[in-house]
Amino acid sequence: MSAEDNLLKPVEAEEPDDQDYLLQEQVGFILRKAHQRHVSIFAARIGDLTPPQFAALAKLRDVGETSQNQLGTLIAMDAATVKGVIDRLKARGLVELSKHEVDKRRLLVNLTAAGRDAIERLIPLAREITQETLAPLSAKEIATFMKLLAKLA
Amino acid sequence: MSAEDNLLKPVEAEEPDDQDYLLQEQVGFILRKAHQRHVSIFAARIGDLTPPQFAALAKLRDVGETSQNQLGTLIAMDAATVKGVIDRLKARGLVELSKHEVDKRRLLVNLTAAGRDAIERLIPLAREITQETLAPLSAKEIATFMKLLAKLA
DNA sequence: GAAAATTCATTCGTATGCAAATGATATCAA
């Protein structure tokens, strides 16, 4: 095949070879950047709480009291990570911890009154964060994107 | 409006109110999970290098010698983060550092022979990682998804 | 019912990721 043929060949048919690995076109790299952008938007709107901390409060609002590990499963954090998040929320008086009466291994987590106030107050801001993150897309594109993204996660 | 009317109302017309904020349907949350999944796939295939470290090597392969800061811009890392990544690559002999002759502020980074060998060897694995990450989608869905994801990043 | 396997939580070590402060050097502007 001559070099000229490449001018006629559609891009989709390109055989990737080691000469042209383009980092900026790989899912992982773009996924990382999209995530960074979202975190940045989040920080601009909710400065005093991180996305993982918000996730913990929002999920506790949904399900009520649960064990630390169970909460971690619900918000996709491993045991070590969720411990740090809960520790910091506890230090700020947004959650309270107690021991499970029957199963002595479990550490129960629940919202305090202040924690409930905080999450109720922040939810409208979180809706705006979602909107701003998706702002580059049209309504139809958003529907498509969310469907596909969910398949990948 | 009676409760029965809700049965007839299409889902898309639901007015979101604070009662039903669903964390698991928010872009940020799913984006974080998708990113986690990708990192996990990456680690399973390339155990001895992280995605940021790989990104640094791959970009150095593209552009050749650059300043640490410039490299950071190219791979979307701030100055503090890129320094850590480069330090670790240097400690493993994959990159080498030198001072810019003219502009004494700049720290030049380049691949060593070992670094070039490593990235050439890893690129085929990186292609597989991209494929596996996108495996839940069809070819057409991949094209759509990548287009929309790029808009968000 | 005792041993084995599992689950829950903690701790340690390593690696991003970013804000803010600092110091050195370069560039711009009056």
Next chain:
DNA sequence: TTGATATCATTTGCATACGAATGAATTTTC
């Protein structure tokens, strides 16, 4: 040319994120 700005790099502090090891408590299995 010098004084103000801007850029490059480093450091510190804080917050995820996860593997691996450990200990305590529970469940399973024989």
